Amino acid sequence: MIPAPFDYAAPSTVEEAVTVLADAGEDAKVLGGGQSLMPVLRMRLAAPTTVVDLGRIPELRGIREEADALVIGAMTTHDEVCRAESVRAHAALLAEATHTVADPQIRHRGTFGGSLAHADPAGDLLAPALALDASMTIAGPAGRRTVPAAEFFVDFFTTALAENEVLVEVRVPKHTGWQAHYEKFNRVAQAWSTVAVGAALRMEGGAIAEAKVGLTNMDTVPVRARTVEAALIGRPVTAEAIREAARDAAAGANPGTDANADAAYRTQLARVLTARAVTAAART
Amino acid sequence: MRITMTVDGTSYTDDVEPRTLLVQHLRENLGKVGTVIGCDTSNCGACTVHLNGRSVKSCSVLAVQADGAEITTIEGLERDGQPHPVQQAFHENHALQCGFCTPGMIMQSIDLLGDTPDPSEEQVREGLEGNLCRCTGYQNIVKAVRAAAGELGAKR
Ligand SMILES: Cc1cc2nc3c(=O)[nH]c(=O)nc-3n(C[C@H](O)[C@H](O)[C@H](O)COP(=O)(O)OP(=O)(O)OC[C@H]3O[C@@H](n4cnc5c(N)ncnc54)[C@H](O)[C@@H]3O)c2cc1C
Ligand code: FES
Ligand code: FES
Numbered sequence: 138m139i140p141a142p143f144d145y146a147a148p149s150t151v152e153e154a155v156t157v158l159a160d161a162g163e164d165a166k167v168l169g170g171g172q173s174l175m176p177v178l179r180m181r182l183a184a185p186t187t188v189v190d191l192g193r194i195p196e197l198r199g200i201r202e203e204a205d206a207l208v209i210g211a212m213t214t215h216d217e218v219c220r221a222e223s224v225r226a227h228a229a230l231l232a233e234a235t236h237t238v239a240d241p242q243i244r245h246r247g248t249f250g251g252s253l254a255h256a257d258p259a260g261d262l263l264a265p266a267l268a269l270d271a272s273m274t275i276a277g278p279a280g281r282r283t284v285p286a287a288e289f290f291v292d293f294f295t296t297a298l299a300e301n302e303v304l305v306e307v308r309v310p311k312h313t314g315w316q317a318h319y320e321k322f323n324r325v326a327q328a329w330s331t332v333a334v335g336a337a338l339r340m341e342g343g344a345i346a347e348a349k350v351g352l353t354n355m356d357t358v359p360v361r362a363r364t365v366e367a368a369l370i371g372r373p374v375t376a377e378a379i380r381e382a383a384r385d386a387a388a389g390a391n392p393g394t395d396a397n398a399d400a401a402y403r404t405q406l407a408r409v410l411t412a413r414a415v416t417a418a419a420r421t
Numbered sequence: 422m423r424i425t426m427t428v429d430g431t432s433y434t435d436d437v438e439p440r441t442l443l444v445q446h447l448r449e450n451l452g453k454v455g456t457v458i459g460c461d462t463s464n465c466g467a468c469t470v471h472l473n474g475r476s477v478k479s480c481s482v483l484a485v486q487a488d489g490a491e492i493t494t495i496e497g498l499e500r501d502g503q504p505h506p507v508q509q510a511f512h513e514n515h516a517l518q519c520g521f522c523t524p525g526m527i528m529q530s531i532d533l534l535g536d537t538p539d540p541s542e543e544q545v546r547e548g549l550e551g552n553l554c555r556c557t558g559y560q561n562i563v564k565a566v567r568a569a570a571g572e573l574g575a576k577r
Binding site: 138140143144147172176179180190216239240241243245246326 | 469
């Protein structure tokens, strides 16, 4: 099928995009990489009157390195994130997770900002953004504001972004030297996570000095496994210590039931995948 | 909207509706029917073409997004009447049955070999993750891509 008719705008600055969105009213839709939006338009699950394409705005593209953070433009593609030396060095968890997203063709078009704005609970980049304490810069009619990841993800497919706002960039604090792994459980024919766990560790003398752990698809929003993080600190990297710390991985989460897994199975997956993610991160 | 793009080495300027998919533009306006449509969900990869040198699913790109771009389709691979080494390898290794997935498989295989000139079986399977085949069971497709890698390597 093909999409219903719409007007198309391709602004060249963020400010222009915000003006176009304001003028177009409620039925306007932002187009990022299109890898979630295009199937939705083709199946006519949405029929916006205006599509505002962010693809011609240079400011939204690329990765900038600051003293204490990487700043990733919303329109930076998954492929660009995977290839960036700076992401591997300072936000290894994000690099690991991005490698698992979809397939090569979709990684060539789909964007970091689009994934976060889409906020599919099974999306693989939400939990890493949360675990690494990222913050989002949003532009709207009243100017720009910054929202921490913990407040950005509001609900199932819902973020702090208003209809007339644009996600501009994401600031990811540097986690230089941290070891990371993203452990994903999915059906072979579909890359979407049933459950996945991202772990980033700062190691000191063979023991875990600091830990950050994020869970994918264990709730309507990504979940930070604080209980696991606290239990890992100061622990040596033994199978038993890790298994014990991972026991309460799902504490505070409210996993759903769908065709892939029920809530009890997801809770068990969270435990098992947390232990695997931490073990693999400690060994990298 | 008026758009211009280079497809398989020829520049085309056309008026299109904004909702026109790139694959639809290629097939219906430019006659490039070698690129096919297999799904509505961006899953199958049958529509894969190269946009500015990288593989994309042309059903998931609007024609207006490709304004100013350079596109290569399965129809632009032949040189001096000779099939591309990946096309030849698919032929020789029986890497197709009905052939519907083949244009996308070949375009994605070429993208993969650009990044990974000598891929392992595992790397071929991962590289073709976004391309579905209902006929072959993939075995001979993997064989063909690895054979093509050898062929291309020998030419370098
Ligand atoms: C077959 C298939 C498999 C996939 N598998 C996975 C997977 O395993 N893991 C995974 O994480 N993802 C997966 N995806 C989704 C993919 O990662 C998309 O790239 C991503 O969800 C959306 O990014 P996009 O840039 O394409 O956004 P778009 O599709 O353009 O937009 C998605 C939504 O976000 C909004 N939006 C986009 N950019 C902005 C912005 N800058 N500001 C405000 N709003 C914005 C749009 O209005 C729209 O509502 C898959 C997709 C497909 C088709
Ligand atoms: S037609 Fe199936 S992915 Fe494009
Ligand atoms: S040969 Fe028939 S779908 Fe692949």
